[in-house]
Amino acid sequence: AGRFATCAVVLGDLEVRGTSLFDLPAFSNLERVEGALVITDNPNLEDLTGLERLGAAGKLEIRNNPRLYEVRGLDGLEEVGELIVERNRSLISLPGLANVRRAGDVRIHENPRLCGRLGLLPRLEHVERGLSVTKNWGLTRGEVSALHERVRHYAPLPSGDSDIALSER
Numbered sequence: 288a289g290r291f292a293t294c295a296v297v298l299g300d301l302e303v304r305g306t307s308l309f310d311l312p313a314f315s316n317l318e319r320v321e322g323a324l325v326i327t328d329n330p331n332l333e334d335l336t337g338l339e340r341l342g343a344a345g346k347l348e349i350r351n352n353p354r355l356y357e358v359r360g361l362d363g364l365e366e367v368g369e370l371i372v373e374r375n376r377s378l379i380s381l382p383g384l385a386n387v388r389r390a391g392d393v394r395i396h397e398n399p400r401l402c403g404r405l406g407l408l409p410r411l412e413h414v415e416r417g418l419s420v421t422k423n424w425g426l427t428r429g430e431v432s433a434l435h436e437r438v439r440h441y442a443p444l445p446s447g448d449s450d451i452a453l454s455e456r
Contacts, residue, residue, distance in 0.1 A: 295340070297321065304328050311337035311360065320344040327351050335360030335383060343367065350374055358383040365389070373397055379425070380405040391415040397422045403430030414438045 296314075300322035303311065306329050314337045323346035326335070332352045338360045346369040349358065355375045361383035368391040372381070378398045388410050394417075395401070402425035411434070418438055420431050 301325070302327075303332075305330075307331050309333050311335055314338055315340065317341050320347075322346065323348065325350075330354065334358070338383075339363055345369070347371070348373075353377060357381075362386060368392070370394070371396075376400070381407065385409055387411055389413045393418045393420075395420045395423060399424050401425050403427065403434075407431075407434050411438055 295318045296316045297319040298317065298321065301314075301317075301320055302323075302325040304325065304327050308329060309331050310333065317338060318340050319342060324341075324344045325346075325348045326332070327348065327350040329352045331354055333354050334357055336359060339362050341361060342363050343366045344364065347364070347367050348369075348371040349355070350371065350373045352375050354377055356377050356379055358372070358378065358381045363386065364384065365386050366389045367387060370384075370387070370390050370393045372378070373394065373396045375398050377400060379400050379402060381401070382405055385406055385408070387408055390411065391414070393408070393411070393414055396419070399422075401423040407426070407430055418435060420426065420434060
């Protein structure tokens with residue numbers, strides 16, 4: 288029970304970089320990040336537990352967290368301006384992002400173990416600018432294509448296969 292134990296918190300920007308944390312319970316009252324929430328280069332981070340109340344963020348960047356197996360803890364997130372999930376070498380699924388419905392831009396790159404069996408942004412309906420899913424070798428061509436098909440009216444498929452980086456086994 289810290290200083291923010293009973294109030295909702297809205298921040299401009301928040302960066303969690305290079306910590307020894309395994310999860311993020313200190314942020315349990317965070318409801319909105321107006322700017323960027325950057326979670327990067329955390330060698331022990333295994334999940335995002337503690338961010339369950341976060342409903343919206345201007346930008347969410349999850350990058351280079353080598354022990355992050357699942358993006359759990361973001362269950363309340365429904366809207367994000369820019370979503371970047373990159374170079375998380377142990378990441379296998381994105382269950383915490385299952386409720387994201389709207390995004391300005393989505394980039395999911397170089398997460399070699401990421402697979403879509405548990406769902407790949409299943410409620411994403413609207414992408415304003417771009418949708419790029421590349422070099423996630425655990426994803427099948429069908430999983431990536433299904434995601435693009437579902438939001439294609441808002442964010443057209445990129446012109447080349449290299450842009451959508453269809454995964455080959």
